[in-house]
Amino acid sequence: xxxxxxxFRRPALTVARELLGCVLVSRxxxxxxxxxxxxTEAYHESERGAHCFGGRKTARNAAMxxxxxxxxxxxxYGMHWMLNVVTGEAGTGEAVLLRTGWPLADGLPLVRxxxxxxxxxxxxxxxxxxxxxxxxQAAAIEGSLNGSPLHPDALLQVxxxxxxxxxxxxxxxxxxxxxxxxxxxxxxxxxxxxGR
DNA sequence: AGCACGATGCTCT
DNA sequence: GAGCATCGTGCTT
Numbered sequence: 001x002x003x004x005x006x007x008f009r010r011p012a013l014t015v016a017r018e019l020l021g022c023v024l025v026s027r028x029x030x031x032x033x034x035x036x037x038x039x040t041e042a043y044h045e046s047e048r049g050a051h052c053f054g055g056r057k058t059a060r061n062a063a064m065x066x067x068x069x070x071x072x073x074x075x076x077y078g079m080h081w082m083l084n085v086v087t088g089e090a091g092t093g094e095a096v097l098l099r100t101g102w103p104l105a106d107g108l109p110l111v112r113x114x115x116x117x118x119x120x121x122x123x124x125x126x127x128x129x130x131x132x133x134x135x136x137q138a139a140a141i142e143g144s145l146n147g148s149p150l151h152p153d154a155l156l157q158v159x160x161x162x163x164x165x166x167x168x169x170x171x172x173x174x175x176x177x178x179x180x181x182x183x184x185x186x187x188x189x190x191x192x193x194x195g196r
Numbered sequence: 197a198g199c200a201c202g203a204t205g206c207t208c209t
Numbered sequence: 210g211a212g213c214a215t216c217g218t219g220c221t222t
Contacts, residue, residue, distance in 0.1 A: 041214070049214075051207095060207060077215045078204030084214090097214060133215050176214050 001160045002152045008068030012042035012087040012094040013188060015068070019085065020169060020192040021161035024101055028155045029140025031110055035101025035129060036161065041174045042188040043084070045093035049180035049188075052093030063147045064093040071156055073136075073146040080133035081142050085150065085158065099175070100130045100191070103138060111138045168194025 084095035
């Protein structure tokens with residue numbers, strides 16, 4: 001069952017936690033890949049970690065101000081794409097960064113090819129996409145998908161998944177935002193460590 | 197297993 | 210012109 005606007009038009013912190021165990025479906029790149037979402041981070045205009053801090057809208061971060069249910073895709077470090085799910089109501093800048101996905105069995109050969117070509121890959125497929133840029137590479141996600149809807153008829157969608165219990169979730173500070181000052185310590189990162 | 201570093205180009209001041 | 214919501218390699222323990 002596809003998640004819809006009622007799911008995404010809620011606070012980023014809530015959506016980040018509830019996305020654990022849900023399934024990202026990408027038809028970008030011409031073939032379908034699916035991933036169980038295992039790690040997320042929330043971002044919000046009220047804190048310095050967010051690209052849209054202070055509610056300042058720019059050409060890059062504009063999608064973060066859309067109503068929840070679209071993608072925010074941006075480019076960083078000269079070579080990497082990052083996929084976020086936009087959350088909340090229109091006019092407020094917030095989103096959830098997808099950091100780790102566990103590829104589902106039917107797409108394993110394609111995911112392996114996209115990530116490693118003919119080279120060697122880790123034994124455990126759960127380590128193939130354990131980083132935001134690894135996930136976008138495996139899902140063939142790039143800048144043209146910025147602002148695109150998360151919808152069953154679109155290239156990207158998110159399906160409801162199994163419930164993930166509190167005992168299987170590790171909460172902690174977000175990665176790579178030292179510039180955010182005290183906001184860098186906010187416990188807005190969620191990792192599902194139960195499912196293996 | 198862990199750390200250091202280079203790659204590489206877009207974004208914003 | 211500086212810095213970045215990162216990754217892979219290659220070197221050290």
